[in-house]
Amino acid sequence: MSAATKKSSSLLDFEGSNFLRCRLVLATLRGRSIRITRIRDQDLNPGLREYEASFIRLMDQITNGSRIEVNQTGTRLTYQPGLLMGGKVEHDCNLERGIGYFLEPMLQLAPFCKHPLHLIFRGVTNNQIDPSPDLLRLSALPVLKRYLIVDEGLELKVTKRGAAPEGGGQVVFKCPIRRSFRAMQFTDMGKIKRIRGSAWAARVSPAMSNRIVESAKGVLLKFIPDIYIHTDSYKGAASGKSAGFGLVLTAETTTGAFLSAEVCSNAKGKEQVSVPEDLGVQGAKLLLEEIFRGGCVDSTNQSLMLLFMTLSQRDVSKLVTGPLSNYTVHFLRHIKDVFELRFKLETHESEEKEEGLRVGCDKVMLTCQGSGYINLSKRTT
Amino acid sequence: IDADEETEVDKTAWKEDMLKQASQSFYDRLSNTTSLNKMVYGQRNQGDQDDTEVNEDDQIGGLFKVIKQNQENKASHSAVMNQIDSTQFVVDKLQNWEIEEICDSIRDCFVTGKWKESEDAEALLGLDDE
Numbered sequence: 001m002s003a004a005t006k007k008s009s010s011l012l013d014f015e016g017s018n019f020l021r022c023r024l025v026l027a028t029l030r031g032r033s034i035r036i037t038r039i040r041d042q043d044l045n046p047g048l049r050e051y052e053a054s055f056i057r058l059m060d061q062i063t064n065g066s067r068i069e070v071n072q073t074g075t076r077l078t079y080q081p082g083l084l085m086g087g088k089v090e091h092d093c094n095l096e097r098g099i100g101y102f103l104e105p106m107l108q109l110a111p112f113c114k115h116p117l118h119l120i121f122r123g124v125t126n127n128q129i130d131p132s133p134d135l136l137r138l139s140a141l142p143v144l145k146r147y148l149i150v151d152e153g154l155e156l157k158v159t160k161r162g163a164a165p166e167g168g169g170q171v172v173f174k175c176p177i178r179r180s181f182r183a184m185q186f187t188d189m190g191k192i193k194r195i196r197g198s199a200w201a202a203r204v205s206p207a208m209s210n211r212i213v214e215s216a217k218g219v220l221l222k223f224i225p226d227i228y229i230h231t232d233s234y235k236g237a238a239s240g241k242s243a244g245f246g247l248v249l250t251a252e253t254t255t256g257a258f259l260s261a262e263v264c265s266n267a268k269g270k271e272q273v274s275v276p277e278d279l280g281v282q283g284a285k286l287l288l289e290e291i292f293r294g295g296c297v298d299s300t301n302q303s304l305m306l307l308f309m310t311l312s313q314r315d316v317s318k319l320v321t322g323p324l325s326n327y328t329v330h331f332l333r334h335i336k337d338v339f340e341l342r343f344k345l346e347t348h349e350s351e352e353k354e355e356g357l358r359v360g361c362d363k364v365m366l367t368c369q370g371s372g373y374i375n376l377s378k379r380t381t
Numbered sequence: 382i383d384a385d386e387e388t389e390v391d392k393t394a395w396k397e398d399m400l401k402q403a404s405q406s407f408y409d410r411l412s413n414t415t416s417l418n419k420m421v422y423g424q425r426n427q428g429d430q431d432d433t434e435v436n437e438d439d440q441i442g443g444l445f446k447v448i449k450q451n452q453e454n455k456a457s458h459s460a461v462m463n464q465i466d467s468t469q470f471v472v473d474k475l476q477n478w479e480i481e482e483i484c485d486s487i488r489d490c491f492v493t494g495k496w497k498e499s500e501d502a503e504a505l506l507g508l509d510d511e
Contacts, residue, residue, distance in 0.1 A: 016462030040463050104468060129467050191492045222484065224491045254492065285478045292476065292487050293408065299470035323411030324421075325470040330461070332421045345421060346414040351497045357489040361405070362412040 011035050011078075012337060020052055021105045022303065022331055024059050026338040028066075028081040029112065029311065029373065034338075036077045047074020051101065054094035058102055061089050062113065083377060086113025086177065093123030095167045098130030103156075103173060107140055108307050110175035114377035116153060117175045125162045125169035126200075126246050126264045131300050133158050133171045134198060138250040139260040140301050146256075147181045147308050161202040161234040163244025164267040179378045181308055183315030183370050186296045187348075189363075190255030194226040195287070197250060199280075203243035206233035208276045212247050215280030220249075220287070242268055245276060247283040251291055259298040261286035292360035293322030303331040306343070310335050312370035319366045320348050343368045397477060404476050 012034040014023055020036070027034045040046050048056075048070065056077075060066055065082030093102050099121045110117040126132045131140075137156040145151045153176040162169020197216070199209040209231035220227055229249070234240070246264035253259075263283040265274035290298055297305045302321050306328065309317040324332075324345075336342055348363040410416045476483050488494045 015458075018462055018464045018466050020466055038462070043463065101466075129465065129469060131468065191494070191496070192490055193492045219478070223488075224493055285475055288478050288484075288487065289472065289475050290470075291490050293470070294487075294490060300468050303468060323408045324417065325411075325468065326461075327468045327470075329411075329421050336422065342422065345417045347412055347417075351499065352489070355497050357495055357497060358486050359490050360487045361408040364412045364417065 025105045025108050030338050033080040039075045041075045051094035051096040058091050084113045086117040087115040088118040090120040098124045098127040099171050100130035111178045112375045119173040121171045124164045124167035127164035128264050134248040135262045139258040139298050142258045143305050160238045162240030163242040166241035168240035177378050179375050181312040183312040183317045185318040187320045188255050189257050189296050190253035192251045192253050195251050197229040199247045200232040201245040202234040202239040208245045211276035212280040215277040216284040219284035249287045257296045259290045261290045294360045295321035299325045302328040311373035314372040320363050
């Protein structure tokens with residue numbers, strides 16, 4: 001799509017504001033300079049947004065020697081990646097986006113830093129467009145664990161809740177480092193054995209979370225009896241600055257795949273106030289939709305797993321997912337641009353399908369040969 | 382009144398059917414081998430084509446086609462170019478999970494559903510408990 005990639009020069013060209021995070025992440029891992037032009041150039045308010053600037057500052061913090069230049073209107077950006085340092089980093093995330101926006105690319109980079117990453121994020125933990133830290137803990141960490149093999153030192157914790165719009169939440173993320181990743185084949189999704197979740201409420205009556213749980217369970221119990229949703233109500237300093245409530249659900253399968261979905265109440269100041277019962281039902285239905293799509297990773301984490309497959313040793317990696325999300329489609333194109341690596345994409349012909357089992361929609365099989373990435377900053381001992 | 386109710390039911394059934402088909406074809410496009418490859422890598426080749434000047438063959442023989450491709454490409458390109466950067470899987474409309482038939486479509490995703498023949502359900506459940 002976007003890119004008029006010029007293979008002759010070392011500078012990769014992209015256009016538009018979208019996919020900024022994945023471009024910077026891929027450029028950093030590949031060690032290639034990129035240039036992004038036409039960032040909202042047709043917009044009344046052109047150029048980079050505050051939250052994007054905030055993300056760029058974060059990239060600058062975890063790397064050493066990066067050079068980032070933005071022109072005066074903010075419509076053009078050049079990025080020359082430095083070394084991934086990691087270590088302890090504190091960052092105040094811009095409140096326009098959730099902490100999940102900043103956390104997702106950090107999950108992708110963390111294993112390849114020089115020092116184990118210890119991040120402290122402050123900002124909005126829950127909103128309606130970004131995955132919450134809870135969702136990432138439930139479904140992205142299992143993907144990371146799969147590659148880290150030993151998960152000692154891996155941690156993601158919400159220490160303070162902070163709903164949109166004013167935030168006030170705090171999240172701690174720690175991740176160990178690795179020299180390289182083994183190629184992996186994950187093609188059996190298994191069967192869902194239990195559903196777990198948590199309903200949270202901050203600055204509202206704790207009864208809200210109970211009401212969410214009741215209604216969500218009402219929908220899900222028709223499918224499986226093993227459901228446990230715990231309730232979290234935050235008080236005092238740990239409850240952030242805005243009122244809100246929400247629900248995260250995850251379905252765990254027999255082969256260790258995690259499919260998750262979440263909902264969050266409308267932010268204060270929007271015309272409609274969310275009703276906990278409706279929200280609970282909505283959350284449950286979103287999980288059912290995710291189960292219908294299925295796959296060994298859920299739609300939010302497709303790109304995370306695909307990146308690790310790209311970086312792993314020069315062996316064949318295979319993954320079965322549900323239908324690819326729009327983000328993933330573009331992520332794959334960016335991988336092709338930056339790593340010159342193409343995935344083989346095909347409809348997965350599973351035994352289940354042949355035997356006529358009712359397992360939702362068609363799945364996708366993605367195959368690639370890893371690029372053999374090695375984290376040179378990690379000392380071999 | 383009875384007849385009215387019947388037509389009412391007919392109407393909704395017809396609507397549901399259409400919705401179901403819509404969501405099915407939406408997902409099909411995102412999991413079908415040919416359309417996926419075209420979506421991820423295919424359009425890209427067309428994109429390359431419009432960057433490198435239109436070559437002579439196209440200008441004479443397939444002029445009409447080339448222009449159409451470019452327009453399509455540009456439209457989809459500019460639509461997505463400055464969108465919000467989010468990993469969320471956006472679905473226009475959820476399937477109606479109130480309907481038994483749709484709920485049944487994922488029954489065998491759960492351990493309580495039917496297992497494929499090569500997997501002995503009893504044995505696996507036994508392992509699970511350990």
